[in-house]
Amino acid sequence: MRTERFADEELSRDAFLGGRLRIAQPRAGYRAGIDPVLLAASIPARAGQNVLDLGCGSGIAALCLGARVPGLALAGLEIQPAYADLARRNATENDQALEVFTGDLTDMPPPLRQRQFDHVIANPPYFDRAASTPARDPGREHGMGETCALAEWVAAAARRAAPKGQVTVVQRADRLPDLIPAMAAHLGSLEVLPLIPRQGRAARLVLMRGRKGGRAEFRLHDGPCLHAGAAHGRDGEDYTPAISAVLRDAAGLSFPG
Known part of the structure; x- marks a missing residue:
């Protein structure tokens, strides 16, 4: 864990x-x-709503959402003090208001435990270290290697969601067997949007969201392709126009229907 200021x-x-x-x-x-x-682009937030980014790191997801939808009340929780400090600095340098709490999602600071949010977003660590190799840098390892179970991330997010509030998570597709039951235990109206790297390839990432108190049936959507063509055939980026608009023009990335 990185504690010293960068x-x-x-x-x-x-x-x-x-x-x-x-x-x-x-x-x-x-x-x-x-x-x-991509996570930030998928959030159907409206001006006046409040958003919590669990494990906000340097603040990128929250600040991308704030840049696309002005008028949001943004908050973040980050366990690594150095990254929490960096998120505050990034918010200030980009003229956004982001309230960053330093703490553990399993034992949140009391002021945060007393609040609920219209949207809770999270980009939890992807890798189960029982089956993968830790990163050498401690800050990088804490951001990528799972020390807190994915089910605990979802439970913490659901507790902070207001009635009818949404929880949205970006995660590796191969973690869906863990993510779906974790979401179903606390949320309803579950939806999965696969993110396809190229046409004909299997999804590596998914966006999944649920609603507090939702009752709609589970939906597995036809997801967008991130890159054009069946293979990388030229120098430079080859994002599809829709994904390029998300990354370059702050466009939204909507779940179908």
């Missing part, structure tokens, strides 16, 4: 959403890919 020389400044955001990330440590951007 020095400026340890950080890079990276553009997100076509330069709408400039995000400081550690050069060596946990660095976000497109996953939190």
Whole structure:
């Protein structure tokens, strides 16, 4: 776990959403890919609603959502003090209000335990370390290696969701056998949106959401392709137009129907 504040020389400044955001990330440590951007794009939030990002890291998902939907009340919870500090700095540098709590999702700070949210979002660690190799950097390892069970992430998110509030999680597709029963234990109206890397390929990531008190039937959607073509055939990025609009133009990524 990284506790010491990052020095400026340890950080890079990276553009997100076509330069709408400039995000400081550690050069060596946990660095976000497109996953939190896609998560943020999928949230059907409206101005005036409040959103909690569990395990917010450097704040990318919350700040991407705030850039797309002005007028939200944004909060984040991050267990690593150095990353919580970085999220606060990124919010300030991007002129957004993001209230960041430092703490463990299984023992949240009392002021956070007293609140409920219209949307709770999470990008939990992907890797079960019983079957994978830990990262060398402690900050990166805490962001990628599971120390708290996925079911506990979902339970914590559901507790913070308001009645009829939504919980949305991005996770590896091979964790669906764990994620579906965890969500079903606390939420209803469950939906899964697979994220297909290329046409004809199996999904590697999924977005899954549920509603507090929801009663609709489970839905497995036809998911979007992230990349154009059956293979990477040229230098540079080859995102599909819809995904490029999400990543570069702050477009939404809606669940069908």
